Amino acid sequence: MNDDEEDHKQTDQTGLPYQNFGTDIGEDLPNCDHEIFESGEIVRVSPLPKASTERVVTALRQEGWRVDWHWESSRPVVKAIAGLEDILTIRRRFDALAIAEKTDIEAKIHSMTKRDARERRVIAPVPVPLPD
Numbered sequence: 666m667n668d669d670e671e672d673h674k675q676t677d678q679t680g681l682p683y684q685n686f687g688t689d690i691g692e693d694l695p696n697c698d699h700e701i702f703e704s705g706e707i708v709r710v711s712p713l714p715k716a717s718t719e720r721v722v723t724a725l726r727q728e729g730w731r732v733d734w735h736w737e738s739s740r741p742v743v744k745a746i747a748g749l750e751d752i753l754t755i756r757r758r759f760d761a762l763a764i765a766e767k768t769d770i771e772a773k774i775h776s777m778t779k780r781d782a783r784e785r786r787v788i789a790p791v792p793v794p795l796p797d
Contacts, residue, residue, distance in 0.1 A: 694719060697735035697744075705744030708732065708755050713763055715741055717770060721762045730755050 694715065711718040718734050718741040725732045732745040732755060745755050
């Protein structure tokens with residue numbers, strides 16, 4: 666693997682436990698398409714966890730869009746190679762699919778018992794004080 670591939674490999678960067686819901690720590694996700702990574706336009710910074718973003722992007726690819734995502738600054742960044750009108754269409758489709766995915770995640774969390782939640786360490790986000 667060369668340095669360029671290492672820069673955009675979608676490796677796990679463990680964040681807060683609630684960000685990792687539905688993912689396995691240390692999962693090996695495929696590399697972002699190099700051409701999309703280098704010259705694609707940003708569609709969205711995904712509010713979803715990595716595995717959910719991958720499912721949404723896969724659905725967009727199945728619709729025929731040239732789209733992929735990579736991990737940047739602790740967030741999945743979705744990019745596409747398309748014209749402006751198509752980028753706006755992809756953004757709307759991403760948002761619609763993301764809402765469905767988020768609803769599914771929330772339903773799974775709400776269906777968990779407290780014991781399940783403790784075992785999986787799924788917690789609500791808590792503000793963390795910054796050091797002085």
